[in-house]
Amino acid sequence: MTAALPADLPDLPVPRLVVWRHGRTEWNATGRFQGQLDPPLDAEGRAQAVRTAPHLVAGGLHPGSTVVVSSDLVRAADTAAALTALLGVPLRLDERLREHGLGRWEGLTRDEVADRFPDQFADWAAGRPVRGRGGEENAAVVARALAALADLPAADVAVVVTHGGTAGRLMEALLGLGPQHRRVFGPLANCGWSELVRQGERWRLVRHNCAVTVVPAADGHARGAVLDAGATPEGAPPAQDADALS
Numbered sequence: 247m248t249a250a251l252p253a254d255l256p257d258l259p260v261p262r263l264v265v266w267r268h269g270r271t272e273w274n275a276t277g278r279f280q281g282q283l284d285p286p287l288d289a290e291g292r293a294q295a296v297r298t299a300p301h302l303v304a305g306g307l308h309p310g311s312t313v314v315v316s317s318d319l320v321r322a323a324d325t326a327a328a329l330t331a332l333l334g335v336p337l338r339l340d341e342r343l344r345e346h347g348l349g350r351w352e353g354l355t356r357d358e359v360a361d362r363f364p365d366q367f368a369d370w371a372a373g374r375p376v377r378g379r380g381g382e383e384n385a386a387v388v389a390r391a392l393a394a395l396a397d398l399p400a401a402d403v404a405v406v407v408t409h410g411g412t413a414g415r416l417m418e419a420l421l422g423l424g425p426q427h428r429r430v431f432g433p434l435a436n437c438g439w440s441e442l443v444r445q446g447e448r449w450r451l452v453r454h455n456c457a458v459t460v461v462p463a464a465d466g467h468a469r470g471a472v473l474d475a476g477a478t479p480e481g482a483p484p485a486q487d488a489d490a491l492s
Contacts, residue, residue, distance in 0.1 A: 312404070
């Protein structure tokens, strides 16, 4: 998937981006909207980060040519720390990579939002703009995330550790997808990642929503394997993980 660069897109100092969503939190597991609230990783989320980081490194990350930047929210920062510990590089924290602010929805479950704000919930589920909930507009999320990337030092690759909604808006902007194409590809799973590369005047999505899953081996010892979900259209919103589609 490629797209011409929009005229207002900043010239980023890195030609390759790995966009990595944070690991699972208890709120993800129970379908509660997080937005810019700050619940920590749960035990599974911490395990996801630890088992995913080596696969990212094996994908071609090197200490001298990789920069790692993360949202300053603890669920993202702790995920990123699993990678920087392996690479031996500093972790840059940037509040501009925080999740999409969701206003009055933050802290509520999907069911609670559907009950209290049914029209807003219907718009959100359909990928339409949500009016009246407060928080941030999509354009504001894109502007701050792109500004954070534009301020990075020059490097061969940047690993951007962020959130489901922010990741989606950022990738849509880089690929030149307008509002009518929002959610043309599926959301990142917890600790899933996508990769984009700059090719001339275009950004290309080369892999999407890769995740490390635990699979049992014949000897009884569980091992991690990479599952590549591919750049495929999403179906109905999943039953859990409210922030995935924000």
